[in-house]
Each structure stands twice: as C-alpha cells, then as structure tokens.
Amino acid sequence: MSTGDAAATTLFADTFGGAPQVVRSAPGRVNLIGEHTDYNGGPVLPFAIDDRTHVAARICSTPGLSVVSSRAPGEVVTVDAADLQPGLVSGWAAYVAGAVWALAGTGAAVPGLEVAVHSTVPIGAGLSSSAALECATLAASAMVAGVELDADTLARLAQRAENDFVGMPCGLMDQMAVTACREGSVLYFETGPGTIRHLPFDPAAEGLEVLVIDTRAHHALADGEYAERRRSCEKAAALLGVGLLNEVSDPAGALDRLDDDVLRRRARHVFTESARTREVVRMLAAGPVAPIGPLLTASHVSLRDDFEVSCRELDLAVDTALGSGALGARMTGGGFGGSAIALIPTDRASVLVDRVRSAFADAGLAAPAIRAVQPSAGLL
Structure with missing residues (x-):
C-alpha cells in the first residue's frame, strides 16, 4: 500500500470507522505543450506527475454521499441522493458528487457511499487537481458498484462531471491524461479523432x-x-x-x-x-x-x-x-x-x-x- 493510499485509509477509518472497500488514486498532470487545443479538436501532449489524489470508498446504508478530505479532516460533507444534481453541491465536494452523478447517469446502480480523500496535488496550480479527484472518485465508485470502465469511458464521464455538474466547460485533455498516461512517457492525444500514442520522454x-x-x-x-x-x-x-x-x-x-x-x-x-x-x-x-x-x-x-x-x-x-x-x-x-x-x-x-x-x-x-x-x- 502506498503512503497516499494509507493516508486515505486512515482518514476513512478515523471518520467513518472500519476499513474502506477500495482505494484508487489518480495523478495530477503537466501539459508539455498543446494548450487550449483540446476543446478545439486539436492535439495535446501531457504527462502525469507523482502528486496524486487517493480516494477510499465504501458502500453505506444511507442513499447519497458522505465525504471527507484530509485538507479539512473534521468536516464531513453529506449530500442527500435527491441533491445529486447540478447546481446543488458547491465547493470541492462538487467534484466528488459530480463523479458519482456521472456514473449514475450511465444507468449503473450506484449505492450510498462513504468517501475519504487524501491529495497532494496542489489546488489552483493548473496541475489538474479537479480531474484527479473526479477520476479517482469515478474509479473507486465504479469498483464498489461492480461497474467496469475502460480509460476512455472513465475520462469522458469525468469530463461530463466537470462540464455539466461543476459547470466548467473544459476539454478532455486533463481527464484523459489522468487515466491514460504511463510512467516514462508523454501522452500524444489527438482530441478530434480521439487517438492516443505514448512517446518515451x-x-x-x-x-x-x-x-x-x-x-x-x-x-x-x-x-x-x-x-x-x-x-x-x-x-x-x-x-x-x-x-x-x-x-x-x-x-x-x-x-x-x-x-x-x-x-x-x-x-x-x-x-x-x-x-x-x-x-x-x-x-x-x-x-x-x-x-x-x-x-x-x-x-x-x-x-x-x-x-x-x-x-x-x-x-x-x-x-x-x-x-x-x-x-x-x-x-x-x-x-x-x-x-x-x-x-x-x-x-x-x-x-x-x-x-x-x-x-x-x-x-x-x-x-x-x-x-x-x-x-x-x-x-x-
């Protein structure tokens, strides 16, 4: 278990009691070049960095979502199932709620969830802290719900969460970088045709x-x-x-x-x-x-x-x-x-x-x- 996974697991146990069912993590990213081209159908060239967001999750009996972050460890944000709608959740928890909402939008039976988040990706630094949180939450939620998502599908669901739930009209670069990047490579992503290629870097x-x-x-x-x-x-x-x-x-x-x-x-x-x-x-x-x-x-x-x-x-x-x-x-x-x-x-x-x-x-x-x-x- 990585240090980040252990931190998320400890936060989960301290907040909710017991152990999470799953822990998933997603990185921040640097874009080497290709800025503001993704939503214009052009190429981008990002790579993942070693700062990561770790999400621990477990099914709970109450519909909706309870979530805590290591950046505010004493504050548990609770979202009723009826409030998992765009515009009804604000702040950092909106990215978690949006990811769960996007997964439910596929028709998946998403249960009530308890979620703990530990992240070292700086917020507001242009390093995709939001995409890391969305993708790690989606991956953990899907695993708990018994849903299999490939990297492309997961990235597009995370983009939908940010576009339609949070209200940020981003392209697909950040989410695809978070899900598809490989160690030692940059990700050449042609957003128009949706093709990817890994280049050693x-x-x-x-x-x-x-x-x-x-x-x-x-x-x-x-x-x-x-x-x-x-x-x-x-x-x-x-x-x-x-x-x-x-x-x-x-x-x-x-x-x-x-x-x-x-x-x-x-x-x-x-x-x-x-x-x-x-x-x-x-x-x-x-x-x-x-x-x-x-x-x-x-x-x-x-x-x-x-x-x-x-x-x-x-x-x-x-x-x-x-x-x-x-x-x-x-x-x-x-x-x-x-x-x-x-x-x-x-x-x-x-x-x-x-x-x-x-x-x-x-x-x-x-x-x-x-x-x-x-x-x-x-x-x-």
Missing part, C-alpha cells in the same frame, strides 16, 4: 529537468474567463463554417476571413499551437528532448499575446527561467494563474530556482513553489 537521460513553477497566483477556471475563450473559439469556428477550429484545412486563409481582431488572434493561437504540438511530437519521436525548447517558449508567447490567458506572475516566471538558462519555458494549464514549466539543464536548475524566487520577492509576490517533475503513472 526522459529528459534526465540528456542531463535535463522539467521544473514546475507554481506561482501561487489564483487559478479558478470556473469563474468565467476560460468559458469566454471557449466561446470565442466556437464563434470563430462557426464563422469559418466548421464545427471545431482544428477542422480548418487552410489556417492562413481562414485567418484572412476573420474580420474581428480578437477572434482572429484566438484562432491564430489554436492553429499555431496545434502545429507546434505536432512538431514537438515529431521531434521527440525522432531524437533528443533539448531541441523542443524554443517551441515551448513560442507557445507561451502565443498564449500571452494571442489567447491572453497569462498573467504577471506567469510571465515573470517564464522570463526569469529563460534568463537563467532554460532551453524553453511556458505557462501550463488553462492560465490566469497557476504554474509554468521550464526545460533546463540539471546543472542550471538551482540557479533558476534562486533567481525565480528572488524575482518574485523583488516584485512583492508570494514565494513560488518550484520542483522537478518526471512522467509518472496514470490511474491506479
């Missing part, structure tokens, strides 16, 4: 590290800006006569047909980010990791200038990382706060850490959390 073999810089800036995608970007992409696609922007066969010509400057810039990001992601895939399949650095940086510039989802803290992290010897750096996740990543030679990593911390202190900002990550296992 071992920066350490080249003397490199991927550092995650959690800026500690507020990151709450359900508060409107993310949804607005998605609406802009949908409007641009409609004006171009396609269902999704990545269905456009002539991106350059399509941009000339968009008169609205904002829509043109939003579409240009999607077109160029999709091209960058596929180029990174080609480069990783062909050889070393180091040459992808400039494409990571170009991704950040596009997200900052064309998609306008960066912020002061993310830009400072990226600019300082590049000035410290990073081969490439970019914000990762939906934006408006959260984390940046930097690809850097291992012998320069401590320099980057010191300089980023100093830059944040000089700017009067909270100290960022910085650490190296490596591709880890998906749902367990």
